[in-house]
Amino acid sequence: MENLVGCALMPHPPIMIPEVGKHELTKIKKTVEAATKVSETLKEANPQTIVIITPHGPVFNDAVTVSVHPRLRGSFTNFGVPDVVLGFETDSLLMKHIIRSCQRLGVNLLELTDDAAKNYRISLQLDHGALVPLYYLTRAGFKGQIVHLTMGMLPYEEMYTFGKAVQTAINSTDKRVAVIASGDLSHRLIPGAPAGFSPKGAEFDRLVIEALKNVDVKALLNLDQDLVEEAGQCGLRPIFFLLGVMGGLDVAVDTVSYEGPFGVGYGIVSFKINGKRKEEENATGTMGTESAPVTLAKASLKYYLENKRLMQPPQAIAPVLAGQAGAFVSFKKDGELRGCIGTFAPTQPTIAEEIIRNAVSAGTEDPRFWPIELDELPELDVSVDILSEPEPVTSFDLLDPKKYGVIVRKGRQSGLLLPDLEGVDTVQDQVSIARRKAGIRPDEQIELYRFTVTRYK
Structure with a gap:
């Protein structure tokens, strides 16, 4: 895949910015050096656009988001240095391809226009999760466009599929693109850490870095959920997205760095894209x-x-x-x-x-x-x-034939109808058809269930 010129996981502590961290930078020297190296390597690949996903933009429970604005900017005002400002043009063409690809693969992508931002009372300013990696890329000489994405609280599998949608979109353009997943690992590495201390934090970080070194999606999917909860992290969903972007491609790990002196795990892993698909991914x-x-x-x-x-x-x-x-x-x-x-x-x-x-x-x-x-x-x-797992409902008011499928039951008889079917426009039509499929008469009492579907085409 010649259009995708590089991928990387990068952390986003504002203390990495010299104007913010000042003398504290010496305590994360390894992270600063790795971020500099990765940024310079990506710049050498001459990307025209950087796609960056952050966990600190507007996060929704049921959707990922893309910032739809011709120019995006942000500053480190909240960290005491208002004069450090970054601004970028948005790659509107790639963004449109991403939107179409998400629609095709069933990814719920919310377009954050000016009107949407006003309705949700959120800002379109670049967040620090995006700004910190972009600072290093800018310092390395990057002057191109960006696409700013924010993760959603979606299942990890859907974040991976989101990455695949972006891979498809990149392949549909004529541009050279690099992808950055911004995310910190455990916030609970030492006593006094930002999210408190847990001995499981270090174990989580070790397993994640090992999985990334091996580009092992399955290992991440098999992480114990109690361990994930205990870690108190913000990087796992962006990581699944990044692995989706690289899914099916022949990739090689280029740079690996990790440290956590302040109680938060800062992991940097960059990947060289060799372009050939693995047969098993096909x-x-x-x-x-x-x-x-x-x-x-x-x-x-x-x-x-x-x-x-x-x-x-x-x-x-x-x-x-x-x-x-x-x-x-x-x-x-x-x-x-x-x-x-x-x-x-x-x-x-x-x-x-x-x-x-x-x-x-x-x-x-x-x-x-x-x-x-x-x-x-x-x-x-x-x-x-x-x-999804069916849930019982007690009223037609809780049904929507466009959004929910329906199951009707009476004893051992049951009938199912998927949502969003052509010609099924009302709840009454939906339930009536499901009754007929089950062989249940209109006057018989039924148990009613609803479910959602993720549709793939």
Whole structure:
């Protein structure tokens, strides 16, 4: 991938800025030297645009954000040095590609325009999470454009998918782009640390740095959640994003630095992009603009039609395919449904295995259609819906056919309808169709559940 010229994790303590830290810089000499080296290396790669993701911009629980403004600026006024000001033009073309790519991959990206910022009462000023790395890049000579992103409190798998969306967007432009994930590690390394002390902080940092040195997404996904909570960190979600940006690419670790003299872990890891895709990612991550679930669904049905048995789940799977959830696989041909079968609750150890089985069922066992044949595969459009855990509801007022799917139950009878279906515009229509699918009469009492889906195409 020639457009992506480098990636790095960088910390963001304002004390790294000489005008702020002054004599304290000697205590983080290793971090300052590594940040300088990484910035100079990236500058030598001649990026026209820096994409930077920060944990300290406007953070939403259910969305990541992009700052939509022609010019972004910020200062270190809050840290006693108002004269240190940075300003950058926004790369509006790359930003548009990112927005489109997120829409395609089902990433909830909020566009922070002036009006949106006013509505949410938030600032479009660059935060210190972005400013600190950008200070070092500017000092190294970078004078290009930026795209300013802020993480959301989304599952780690979705942050990885966000990274994949940005990778696809970068590949759609003619520009040389570097990506920076801004994030500090544990804030609880020593007594008196900003977030208090926990002996697990150092363990968390060690495991994260080791995983980054090995570019090991699975190791990060397998981190004990109690350990993550105890660490008191702000960098893990930006790290998953960064790994998504590099997903499927041949990368090599260039610089590794770590220290935590003030009780906060400052990790710097930079990556050289060699451009070639790993073969295993082609089967388990995303190819081009195609999402990992869709790639796997296609591969599963093709394998079954060729070999008359289910494919084995890949040894290495993209984060979005880990965990457990119900999933529906749909095939369409010339805009018309050709097969759709799924599970509203997990029946397999992983989402990957759920999709493998449901893709075969949708393609060969949907009683409404003849089984799909091998020569039809190039003509099919595929979508995969991964379901949230259903929650009971007591009123139609809590339903929305565009946002929520619905499940109706009466004893052993149940019917499910996915959200946002063409021609299903009211709650009454949605519940009525689900009743008919379950064989439940309109006058019979039912239990009602709703769920959300993440749709991949």
